[in-house]
Amino acid sequence: MNYINSPIEQITFNSRKYFIKRDDLLHKDFSGNKARKLYYFLKNDFPNIKKVVSHGSAQSNAMYSLSVLCKIKDLSFDYYVDHIASFLKENPSGNYKYALENKMNIIDAELPKTFEEDTLFISEGGAVSEACFGIEILANEIISWANENKIENLKIFLPSGTGTTALYLQKYLPFEVLTCACVGDEDYLKKQFNMLEKENHPTIIKAEKKYHFGKLYKEFYKIHNELLTQTNIEFDFLYDSLGWICLEKYLETLQEKDFEILYIHQGGILGNISMLERYKNKYGSI
Numbered sequence: 001m002n003y004i005n006s007p008i009e010q011i012t013f014n015s016r017k018y019f020i021k022r023d024d025l026l027h028k029d030f031s032g033n034k035a036r037k038l039y040y041f042l043k044n045d046f047p048n049i050k051k052v053v054s055h056g057s058a059q060s061n062a063m064y065s066l067s068v069l070c071k072i073k074d075l076s077f078d079y080y081v082d083h084i085a086s087f088l089k090e091n092p093s094g095n096y097k098y099a100l101e102n103k104m105n106i107i108d109a110e111l112p113k114t115f116e117e118d119t120l121f122i123s124e125g126g127a128v129s130e131a132c133f134g135i136e137i138l139a140n141e142i143i144s145w146a147n148e149n150k151i152e153n154l155k156i157f158l159p160s161g162t163g164t165t166a167l168y169l170q171k172y173l174p175f176e177v178l179t180c181a182c183v184g185d186e187d188y189l190k191k192q193f194n195m196l197e198k199e200n201h202p203t204i205i206k207a208e209k210k211y212h213f214g215k216l217y218k219e220f221y222k223i224h225n226e227l228l229t230q231t232n233i234e235f236d237f238l239y240d241s242l243g244w245i246c247l248e249k250y251l252e253t254l255q256e257k258d259f260e261i262l263y264i265h266q267g268g269i270l271g272n273i274s275m276l277e278r279y280k281n282k283y284g285s286i
């Protein structure tokens with residue numbers, strides 16, 4: 001499987017101009033930032049590895065992308081969850097459904113402390129140092145695009161979970177990288193950065209109120225639908241809704257804006273299926 005450079009599109013949202021890096025369109029089965037983070041494992045051969053082990057939520061985008069990787073590389077895949085909703089178990093959907101189709105073994109138990117030698121362990125969300133390999137490629141695509149279009153003043157925005165993508169983008173880009181914390185708070189995100197690199201961290205934009213990851217918020221639903229209507233692009237509910245809220249707030253505080261913004265669309269659309277159902281149940285169709 002080879003990547004083609006994902007496209008960059010110009011959009012207008014709420015009367016502001018943005019560029020969008022469409023990593024959601026990277027590949028039909030292997031897209032978004034999880035594909036970038038796992039690219040190292042896709043491109044290299046590990047003759048002694050027979051199995052991949054990871055852990056996290058039963059709806060996670062990383063889980064699905066790992067299942068694709070294991071299918072391509074003919075590896076078995078054990079995924080540990082500490083809880084799985086009975087509704088999901090009985091009605092598999094989204095990432096969970098498609099990961100099962102890729103032969104993921106879901107294990108509702110504590111993650112083992114040690115693994116066999118033929119096992120590759122990948123920590124939750126793909127927060128591993130090998131992720132820098134694929135993210136450097138993403139950074140180089142952005143640099144080439146900026147050069148071709150003679151854009152010198154550019155800021156990059158992307159919402160963070162573990163912060164791995166934002167951190168490595170900042171490492172390889174000559175532009176400022178802005179992000180916001182979608183999982184946990186700012187301190188959690190700083191700790192995550194520090195675990196991988198001690199310096200050159202992205203700039204964290206603070207949210208105006210505290211949001212809990214995976215919960216439903218009317219303003220998330222609203223901005224998701226506004227984005228869809230105005231730009232015709234479907235963004236992810238869990239990260240992008242908060243991302244856009246934070247980015248717009250940040251831009252409102254500026255006296256003048258002498259830079260272009262490139263928003264990284266990090267995929268995750270498969271995870272929207274179950275979120276959309278929950279939103280419709282709670283707020284109806286907007």
Ligand SMILES: *Cc1c(COP(=O)(O)O)cnc(C)c1O
Binds near residue numbers: 032033
């Ligand atoms: C995983 C994910 C993120 C968070 O990525 P990190 O590298 O963990 O910060 C953001 N957006 C989407 C759509 C994701 O799937």
